[in-house]
Amino acid sequence: MTLLDLLLEPLSYDFMVRALVTTVVAAVVCAVLSCWLVLIGWSLLGDAVSHAVLPGVVIAYVFGLPFGVGAVVFGFLAVGLIGAIRSTSRVKEDAVIGIVFTTLFALGLVLISVVPSQTDLNHIIFGNILGISQSDQLQIGVLAAVALVVLLVKRRDLTLYAFDPVHAHAIGLSPRRLGGLLLGVLALTAVVALQVVGVILVVAMLIIPGATAYLLTDRFTRMLWIAPLLSATSSVIGIYLSYWLDAASGGLVVVTQGVTFGLVHLFGPRRGLVPTYLASWSRRAVANG
């Protein structure tokens, strides 16, 4: 069997083609969003919101609504609760975030256990990219398109918000509204990604690509290209690995992304540990004659 056969054989299955297409779509939109999340310092919040949307998704399923609606409602509910508890108690913010998102996530688990359903709602938790249906795929496509368009059209404002919210305010923009916009997109994106890797691992797709790109460039516009390219590539590799190894696809997508981050951190041309060490070693060697 040649390498080409290894690459092409999976594509003879419809479910693999659907899985690959959906994964790339999710990887791209998550990666673009992650560029802002890692710069603002919203990684923990991303984790919280991506877990907290679970009950919203289940309730939307029960009422036959699009998953995105339930997710956005619960995404904002989570952030609202975090803000409200933070400002009315002496508990520190990280603890408040921990309380709110685990409670909402647990509520989601309870709802899943009592809702009778033909499709296995457990797939929401662990992802089920190989079994994704056409209607799921359509929904993912629409949500991803909405999220991506909003992010790209408002990218300059969002970057200003991330860099200097005081200046944003001083020139008449509303940092609150921009933060809210980003949160809404975060909730939508969580729905897109949870179909691929499941609720638990969504946060990986929302953090790793942006963080990896940040190690590679000093230009935000370049981050917006590097992050989705790396994320899509490593996700596709993850899906192939899961096919060849017959192992969990969501898990392998995230492991591949994490390994990519590790490689960039070690060997990246600008800030990689190994090139930096070698450069200082050769400088010392020269200095010592």
Add this chain to the structure above:
Amino acid sequence: MTAAIEVSGLSVRYGEIRALEDVDLKLDAGRVTGLIGMNGSGKSTLFKAMMGIVRPDQGEVRIAGRTAAEARKHGTIAYVPQSEDVDWNFPVSVHDVVMMGRYSHLGWTRRPGRADRVAVAEALDRVELSEYAGRQIGQLSGGQRRRAFVARGIAQEAGILFLDEPFAGVDKRSEATIVRLLRELAADGRTILVSTHDLHALPELADEAILLLRRILFQGSVSEALRPESLARCFGLDPLEQDAVS
């Protein structure tokens, strides 16, 4: 003529803590004013209240005859933040930062046009940073960083410029460059308010000084502000003010 900034009876509270009490203030165009006070004296709160970021409990702020909210929409005030409030590793270039000053003039996608690029180039030229336009913002020296943010204010076409501790961590030569630049910008008719602990730069820099300790202790000439007895009150060394400080 209306004053560039007029603050009357301004009080700001954060919960139980009184940050500013009954502040009256008038700043005229074309002048540089030094805002002197120790940490926690309310300097940053005063800036934020005048920019409409902090809501006052009492009192009123008028910017060029407008409310703070209206002035915001017109991009009247430019703010040069304290060094520690900026993420210097953020992946933006000097040019990108200065372009952010143009956003109040741009449509809702903030797509810059030729006029905006010209304005940014002129602003960078004015602060003598043209050759550094492509650098990541953190790769500038302390003084150059401050000038880059001043350039943002110039590109913004703001009539009022606030600088929060612009001389902290800046060497003497860069400090002199910034002082000269601010004097020129004031000569063009801008209103400039600079918070600083750097008292020896003050006579060169400022036309007048304000001493702040939650209230305005003094507004007037720099030489009077720098008298030991005025400074003692401002920095809480006066026995009468000890309670207020601790």
